[in-house]
Amino acid sequence: MTTTTTTALATDKVVMRTEPIQRRSSERIELLLDAAAALIDDHGIDGVTTSAVAKRSASSVGVVYRYFPNIQTLLRALAARNLERYLAKVWHGIESSGPEPWSSFDSTLDVFVELVRTEPGFRALRFGDVIDQRFINPELSNNSILARRFAEQTGATYGFEPDDELVFHYEVAVEMASGLLTRAFQLDKNGDARFIEATRTLCGDYLRTNVPLPRS
Template sequence: MPKSAIVRTEPVQQRSAERLTVLLDAAAILLDDLGIDAITTSDVAKRAHSSVGVIYRYFPNIQALLRALATRNFDKYRAGLAATLNKRATSALDALNVAIDVYVELSRTEPGFRVLSFGKIIDRRFNVDRKSNNTALAEILTDLLITTYGVPASDALIFDIEVTVEIADSLLERAFLYDPRGEEPFIDKLREFIEQLLAPHTKEATTE
């Protein structure tokens, strides 16, 4: 079948999804090249071999586009976490270390992730449920520890995991501030902190 015929019969939703992917990919690369303060819709359009009009068809401004990229980053993180946990994590501490590993790997390999991450630099909340980005991640990790690794549910656990995520956010941001590979001493210190914080909760699980 001629290529033109294939394009004409392609579903509109698929074409839109592909355009969005191209725009987000272009924005991610430009974040690494230009930084978040310099990137513009014109830059994204040029990089994506598109037009500013196409961008405005999907996003009212550059901030909205970057929020969409941050949401995609979060989705990729969750997918990577789920896939890696199934292969490597046999305990609650393993699971939290995997959570660090996945974030570090994305920061090293995924275009734009080190700069934007989950979008706190634009907006501390996701567009959908308006929760703090870190609160949303803490809820995912808390549920994981309880349902998969048998850590007893408690208000203290919920609070400690949210504290962990806030500290991890700061330490990982610092780790990648000057080094695109991440400064290992900051990552190692985060692992030490998590082990100490989680110990009382896992001890309770083994004594029940």
């Protein structure tokens, strides 16, 4: 059995011109990311320009460039934030779920649906896969990163070291879910319930069949 490594779980923290060491810098970066997310909702990803972000965040173009050398870097940071916010909510769902195996799967799916509906910019950008399948990390696909993080959380929950087999099954499930959920929200901003429920059934059945888990 081959175990995964912690380095494989990294999301390739986005390189910025200035690291947000001070609280004020961190808050400024959050404002810039919030502005970019709002612009995506209003005008799509192509509407995110340096001048537009500066104007929406009540900053200067120089401030934007201080932290992000280009728009791709800013969008990458927003995609990484989307991923971390999603996983934080997923982890909360796992901690509060029942002892039955895969009892947390429904909340994992529901969190994604909630973010698509409510998180600014999430529907269009998600984790950056709409721009590039390796948007967050050039060495791993976005879905591979997500699968590894799910495997890490599962191992932490049930007290075992996740291996490549677990990561593989998670990646299969994530790929299925990604395609179905893209279709679910393609024409309906609230999501086509039939495709959402198909995702719940197909992915849930796949994981329960291929990844038997003990009662927590």
